[in-house]
Amino acid sequence: MKQPCALKCSITIMFFFLIIQPLVNGQLDYKFYDATCPNLTKIVKFGLWSAMTNDTRIAASLLRLHFHDCISNGCEGSVFLDATDSFQSEKDANANRNSLRGFELIESIKENVEKACPGTVSCTDILTLAVREAVVLSGGPYFSLPMGRRDGLTANITLANTDIPSPFEPLDDIITKFTTKGLNLKDVVVLSGAHTIGFAQCFTFKPRLFNFNGSGGPDPQLDASLASSLQTQCPNQDSSNTNLVPLDNVTTKKFDNVYYKNLVNNSGILGSDQALMTDNRTSGMVLNYSKFPFLFAKDFGASMVKLTTVGVLTGQNGQIRNKCNLVN
Structure with missing residues (x-):
């Protein structure tokens, strides 16, 4: 018996949406830089290894830097931005002032990534990968990360002040x-x-x-x-x-x-x-x-994979910053 067109069309449409759902949900991809920056992980890993031989605290500092970025304004690198006439820096938020560390290391890794893959990898993705490598080099677990995050265009000190958990809170x-x-x-x-x-x-x-x-x-x-x-x-x-x-x-x-x-x-x-x-x-x-x-x-x-997808910018949203502390 020949199926009615309406039924076949419905099945086809449903199957189509099941296939494209991962793209609709964020456009992050585990092979995002395979073609455009194949040595990215090696560059990040070497930068982390070099830093950790000189600073035993840097792994924990990067974990904290990453968490404070993601939990307040989404994982889009706003925590790196210096203050401008348009916005205050999240570095000056109560939980961040005079305590966040790791900015110089990520900027250094970013410079090396730019030499290999100009204008290709966001500061947000570099931080995300650096945190994974810091955990692994400290004896923790390896976990695969989807890539493709872009950097935000502004900072939000208000969210940084209200959304970052405090050790004094219930x-x-x-x-x-x-x-x-x-x-x-x-x-x-x-x-x-x-x-x-x-x-x-x-x-x-x-x-x-x-x-x-x-x-x-x-x-x-x-x-x-x-x-x-x-x-x-x-x-x-x-x-x-x-x-x-x-x-x-x-x-x-x-x-x-x-x-x-x-x-x-x-x-x-x-x-x-x-x-x-x-x-x-x-x-x-x-x-x-x-x-x-x-x-x-x-x-x-x-x-950690869940955390790294909070509030991400993908596709044409945001940008790939040339320097982590400044919008292009």
Whole structure:
């Protein structure tokens, strides 16, 4: 029996939309630079390797730089832009001022990429790849990344001030900041695991050390021996506010699951981190990641790929900046 044209046409149209859906959803592609910049990954990897031999903190700094860019205004490189007559720089936002690092490294890698592939690769994609390589070189998991992001034309200090999570915020507020960007509760727990490397300034957790909530002593949720050690490293005076303390003092330079083991042992330094272990919605995931490092590695890669697609510009939107800190 011959099918009615309407039925065949409907099937054809449905099949067509299923095929083109990935392009409609963003135009990112795992082979985006295969023809136009085939040595891109090698250039980025070499730049990271060189930097990490001289600066053990740079891997964590790049993770933070990337997260602050993506969570506030989307992954479009606005965090790199210097102030102009038209907009303020996101570098001057409360969470970024005098603390974000890695700008010079990405600019240096960008210069090398421009020599090999002029006007081809965005600063946003370079940062995205650099973060992946930083994780891998620190002992963390490899994850494939779709490419094709373009750089934004402006910055938004207001969003940077409101959307970047603070270590002083309750977990509910932090969860909301993730979910409004299309991320979920699992992503909150998994991406927080990036704190397995890196350092925190004393002021970000000092309220937990002295007269916590008017108690006259440290936060009772903080391991007593750790609290004592932190009080020595971060004395109760303003001059110690910018002292640096490793977020994971067990395997400080290694990207692993010890961060979660620390939370289980009440040794999370940031109150916002330790809250993941005291909340029924997230404590089970913390326990699982503390026991199964391969599970954390797999889920971290998946959540990072999700993060790198937040608010991206593709196609004819945005531009490929010549220099990361300036719009062309």
